[in-house]
Amino acid sequence: MRIIRLFSILDKLRVNRHPISAKTLAKSLHVSERTIYRDMATLQSMGAPVRGEGGIGYQMEKGYFLPPLHFDSDELDAIILGMELIASRSDDVLANAARRATAKINDALSEDKREAFKNAPLQAFSQTTKTRKIPFLSIFRKAVRKRQCIDLTYLDLKKQTTQRTIRPLGLTVFDKAWLLTAWCEKKNDFRNFRVDRVQSAAQTDKTFPRETGKEFNDFLKTL
Amino acid sequence: MRIIRLFSILDKLRVNRHPISAKTLAKSLHVSERTIYRDMATLQSMGAPVRGEGGIGYQMEKGYFLPPLHFDSDELDAIILGMELIASRSDDVLANAARRATAKINDALSEDKREAFKNAPLQAFSQTTKTRKIPFLSIFRKAVRKRQCIDLTYLDLKKQTTQRTIRPLGLTVFDKAWLLTAWCEKKNDFRNFRVDRVQSAAQTDKTFPRETGKEFNDFLKTL
DNA sequence: TTTCACCCTGACATTAAGTGTCAGGGTGTG
DNA sequence: CACACCCTGACACTTAATGTCAGGGTGAAA
Incomplete structure (x- = not known):
């Protein structure tokens, strides 16, 4: 459009x-x-x-139209730190997205808050390198969003390679790893996969419907 | 048209x-x-x-039409995850601020993106409890923002208590700890303090000026 | 001065989007 | 119940938008 x-x-x-x-x-x-x-x-x-x-x-030509968003100082701190945290724990795509989002929020602020926001002496530290390649992360985020099944090849803890078709339900960021929560059509149960142990992930054309008992929220309730 | x-x-x-x-x-x-x-x-x-x-x-419905704030899917993912990350690593004040900020961003989104944003199956995990008390964190954030000196009582690694007046320059969030970077007026040098080892922190009325060589950015350059 | 990087607009074949008509289903009010 | 409205799909038709090509202009740097 x-x-x-x-x-x-x-x-x-x-x-x-x-x-x-x-x-x-x-x-x-x-x-x-x-x-x-x-x-x-x-x-x-x-x-x-x-x-x-x-x-x-x-x-x-001028600062126009978009009425300023009103965030208080605590909220701005949270945004800055949050964006830093995710940028330091994800792949390039998501890190760049965090930066872009930060810029957009900055520009939606009133003039008096922009400078402070931009130069805030706050940062997040990660023991891993600041940005790195996390193969498949973007694929999984998209699949979760669009509810598309994925054909997965995974290296499990026993160093065995398994293949299966999964319904990617949700993602969890840890300090040093990402976890994909899925409904496994082979085992007919929830399964979690460390993203860094994934060997291949192929999108399928198949989307999966909402089914009670098989959603991310259902999994979270088991914890 | x-x-x-x-x-x-x-x-x-x-x-x-x-x-x-x-x-x-x-x-x-x-x-x-x-x-x-x-x-x-x-x-x-x-x-x-x-x-x-x-x-x-x-x-x-309301008297006012806001042009939508445009974030793409990656940006929204970054915001959600970032807000989750900070909420799970900070005190109640900052965690609540993250939630409020998230709600405000949600309200500024166009209708078709709100539902997806609100129900995104993305989360962040922390090994510590989700929100907890981090004494003095809010005090430090405010002092950093306002450039106000602080009288600090600190328990160092040798289990010795020291007292000093510091210029709080910046804060860094780690996975399980926060670090306050300061210019120590006693030692006339940068010093870092783990926030959880702080025994007391009293705001003073004294603000500190910008001085080349004594700013957070100057400290970051030494790393 | 020339060269380069850009803005700008008309023309035209092609593609995409929008429109009106028709049909059928739903909600709120008196 | 009747009436006034909202709502949406389908389809033939109409209109708008698009990309390519061409040609002209401005400002800055060499």
Whole structure:
């Protein structure tokens, strides 16, 4: 839907401090440059304070429209630290997402809170490297979200390789590992898999329905 | 242009005290009723607080339409997990703040993302109890924020109690502990203090200025 | 001055989205 | 119950949007 893309453009311009070229926007939004030029004309006709300059790119003229979100100091601390914690315990995709989310929240803040938020002397430490490759994490997050079954090859504690089709129900982040909770169609029961022990994970086209007794919440109730 | 009509609908609903029927809107905007129903569905998916009731008509639920805050799926995952991580590693104050922040972000999302956000099967695990008392954490966060010196009583590794006045510069959350980084006025150097080993912490009225070489960033550069 | 990186717009074939009509089902109020 | 409304799917048709190509402009750096 085009209207979503128009809002996305405004979003990106707001978040980014430097001009963005039509080429960059087009690539990021998977449309042609011509479409971006048209979108800009539409946004301008709607009164959005967007300006384009030859050789430079597009930028936002003023801080516009989005009413500030109101977070108190504790809430902002929680956000900063939370985003740091997840960034230091996940893969590049999720770490970058945390950074982007932080930037968006920053820009939705009122002026007086932005500086403090941006420069807050708070950090999170992880014993592992700051960001690293966690193969399959993004695949699992997507599968959980879309309720898509996965064909899994797993190396268990006995060093045996098993294969099965699972319903990925939920994910848990630990300090140094991720755990995928699934309903195993082979064993007809819940099973947990350490993500780092997964050898292969292939998405299937098969989605799984909601079934009482086989949901993430049902598993959590067994703990 | 459709987007103009969508905004026109919002304007009419905002201005009118009583419900307006799709038939009336259709006539006024020179489109069919079916188109109005579609437009309403679009507006609702965008998060506009518009409600329709059989036999009554459409009206605005609240007096104010917030343009949605746009987070993609990865960003929402990062927020959920980050808030869970911090909530499970801090004191009640910060854990509650994380929950409040999560709720506020949820409210700022468009309608179609709220349900998914709210019920996301993602969690964070901590080996310590979910929330607990961490004496002085809030005091330190405030002191860091306001750049206020603290009179500290600390139990070091040799089981000796020391007292000193410090400039609290920053905080680091570890998996099971918090570390306060400070500039110690007694030793004239950086010092780190495990928050759980602090015996007392008294705020002073004295604030400390920015001094090159004595900031949290300066300390981070030594690592 | 030239070159490069960008903004900008028209034209046109193609693709995608939107529309109105029709049908059928539901809710609220008097 | 009748009436006034909301709601949604299907489908033929209409309109809007898109990408490619072409050509022109501006600002900054060499």
